[in-house]
Amino acid sequence: MAVPRRLLQSLRRASWSLPLLLALAFAASVGGWLRYSDLQDLEEERLTLIADSLTLEARISDWLNAEHAAVDRLARQLPGQVDDNALLRQVAVTEGLRRLWVSVTVLDDNNRVLAHVPQQTPQAMAPPKERTGVSLDEGGVTAHWSSARPQGGRLVVRFAPSALLRQTLPWWLAQKYDVRLVDALGQRLAQTGDALALPGTQSYRVSVDPAMRETWLELNTRNRHRPWWHTLAAALMGVFILLSALASGMLRRQMREVRRAEGEARTEAAWRRAVEDSLTVGLRGRDLDGRLTHVNRAFCDLVGYGAEELLGQLPPMPYWLPDEMEDSLRRHRRNMAGGAPREGYEARWMHRDGHVLDVMIFEAPLVDSQGQQIGWMGSIVDISARKLDEERERRRTEALAHQARLSTLGEVASALAHQLNQPLAAIAGYNAGAIRSLERAGQADEIVMEALRRLGEQAMEAGRIVQRIRAFLTRRAPQPERCAVPDLVARVLALLKRDLRGVRVEVTMPPDLPEVQADAVLIEQVLINLIRNALDELQHRPDSQLRIAALRVGERFVRVDVDDNGPGLQGRGIDQLTTAFYSTKSDGMGMGLAICRSVIEAHHGGMEAGVGALGGARMSFTLPLCAAGQRNCESDVPGDGLRLTENKERAR
Structure with missing residues (x-):
């Protein structure tokens, strides 16, 4: 081992002659190239x-x-x-x-x-x-x-x-x-x-x-060929070799002086680098213009960039978030003016691979040996894990509170549906008694009798709705039956006839639209909710338009679209709109669309939101088809395998 070490030291001491050797090699290669070019x-x-x-x-x-x-x-x-x-x-x-x-x-x-x-x-x-x-x-x-x-x-x-x-x-x-x-x-x-x-x-x-x-x-x-050694290039190569020899001699003298200075600085630099590399805190040095002059290994690992890529960089830095560039520049100007908080401040940076990290930064003045400030030294601590734990705990708390609210709402809705049964039954009984009394008295006014019959039908319809909602809230399956989508839409428009005054309604249904397998009452409630939401957005518009369209999608579904020419969804998606307790109305509870989505998914369908043909919002949902020739059919739509059957007794 001693012989190779001595050989390396001798080669290092003789490295001053390397430029001369390279110059000779270069001159020889140029001479060979010129000779080859002559040939x-x-x-x-x-x-x-x-x-x-x-x-x-x-x-x-x-x-x-x-x-x-x-x-x-x-x-x-x-x-x-x-x-x-x-x-x-x-x-x-x-x-x-x-x-x-x-x-x-x-x-x-x-x-x-x-x-x-x-x-x-x-x-x-x-x-x-x-x-x-x-x-x-x-x-x-x-x-x-x-x-x-x-x-x-x-x-x-x-x-x-x-x-x-x-x-x-x-x-x-x-x-x-x-x-x-x-x-x-x-x-x-x-x-x-x-x-x-x-x-x-x-x-x-x-x-x-x-x-x-x-x-x-x-x-x-006629032209005589002159060999390259009789040209100016040969003379220039000779001068080049002579100058290289002089430069090598001067380099040898300079290397002897530099070697002494290197020996003194190497020990100090090694000690400082060892201290910095042992730290888990990122260090960065900046001059008074904000240019990066020093970074340690922890800082490079933190942002994902190498030291050679960062040193010399001026703001904006590559690890700043693009959408927070103005805030980062404002903090940078504050720090350069000496206004950085002594207790540190938080910032959000972006790693080279794209993920965002949270850091805590502490700034201190950087002073040279003469007492003059030459920049700023910063210590950076990664607090992303702590932030993530805090966010996870906050979401867990919100999820528990949300679950508690949903449970309470389900109990309230179930109790409300149970309590409404008796008043509705009483209304239906009183209405039937009034009709029989008028018929026995022989004073049956046709207009009054028609109004009482309509009152009885609406009371029965309200009873059915209450029963279906109660069954839905008690985790019972919907009551599926063969339904014609045009009939469902017609009944809903008849119920909302008063609310639709002043709105141009367009219904687009193909004549060969197949029937669907669905709970008519629940689907009507979904349509009523979607139409009323559209009407709320169309208030104070002189040219209000509403379009209800249905078409077959693929081999197993029918899609129903409710379009309006209102202000639109403004970038909101179906997941945000159907989040429990989320509402765009000042007096809204935020449960309408959430319940509608639950009803559609219980029918093994899907719900979507987007931009409609009228330029406003479009709310869509799909329902499964029922096989032809069957009244009570088993759903063949992929789902949880729930068999949908009609219960005629409960429908009565």
Whole structure:
């Protein structure tokens, strides 16, 4: 273990030379890259040279082939007897001489000259033995085409290779390359530029065969390639290495001084960090502008952010709640002004993962060695668990009180329903006696008798309602029967006829709406409650509208909607509206909708609230369908398996 430790210490002491080594490595890598770039440039230049050579060779071959084809056509068109004047009158000859040809000669079968143009060109040339070729003579370098005539003999056309280069060489290739035409022995036939390739340039040779037999096209680059060590980059790299060596020497001296200071500060920093990390209380330091200058591990764990993410942050802080940003900024300005309470204050922060936590913050001034305040030091304690326990205890107390109120209300409602039975029975008895007395006396006024009969019906209906409510409050199942929703709605509207004055009521029911399995009396009470709630919201509206609609939902339910054009629910949901003792009315008990929801759920249905088609509130509930052809049917709706049966005796 001692040897590796000494090795590490030696490496640490020699770390001053690392910049110099890196500079040398960098210079070597740059030199290698430049050398590789030179090779790549040379290869790319050679590939371009080859491509340009092949392109120019193809251009020359196409030109020569076209000219040879013109010679063949001319040979076929010439008459059997031809002289110089007749040959000169040929349009193809005139154009060829103007274009490229040097001379045109007509030979017979014995290779004697029959015609030759132009006259100033020498005729004492040996007849060519091949159809195409290049020859060196006293007049210079010439090339020829030879084509046989149908009448016998041959037509020989000579041209200058230098003129061929002028005709076929593009200007951009002439600027880049020195172009030469050479024979198989390397003798120059035609050229542009210097005769020989310069050092540092590249050349490429391609055969022009068969357009010109034993002739080669050679391209030489004009720009000389300079290696990278002859450029300014090499000099700059040398200066860079020299400066790096000087900087490394200065760094070695500086490191010796810093190492002494580090040894003194390391002990103090380690002691302070150990103390801070052992704390479970979050610590944060801020300067006078509110910028975070110090945080400990407990604070980072508290808010979920790393120290590198928090240090240097200015308000607003990332752990502040977005919806309480104004309050947080106001507290921050108060604290920066020195107004933080000495006993601390509570705040709500947000962890990085999104959950909210409650903290207690204590602030104190941060003073430097000269007695000047340079910021604030805060201690933060997480009190979320304590707050949660307090909230849980409060909810438990409220739940017990709510249960007690519900129990008391159930007893009161049951007793009230029991006590109302006798007065209602007495009203029904007195009403029946009055009707019989009037009939026996023979003074039966039809209007009075109709009113008494209606009075008896309403008393019986009130008795049924009281019996059903009492049965419902004593945890008995509703009395289900086959009900037609339109009939239920019609009876409810008839009962509320007086309350609906001035309100435009619209009833929308499909003609094929199936019947439902429900307790008619309880469902009527639900409808009455919903309609009266809507009427309360429609007060003082000149254009009050109410719509009652029903439609089939799926295969097993019918939904009933009660819409109005009132102010709406203002974001309240069904859970809030049906909470016991919750009411939007100043004189409301908050039990109407809660009981309605209990009735609907006892029928294995559901209740919803939302925005209606009229722009106001919509209250909806669903009821289960009853199978066709059955009067007393068993509910097949998923629930607690309660069998709903009709009790005719109790209905009477």
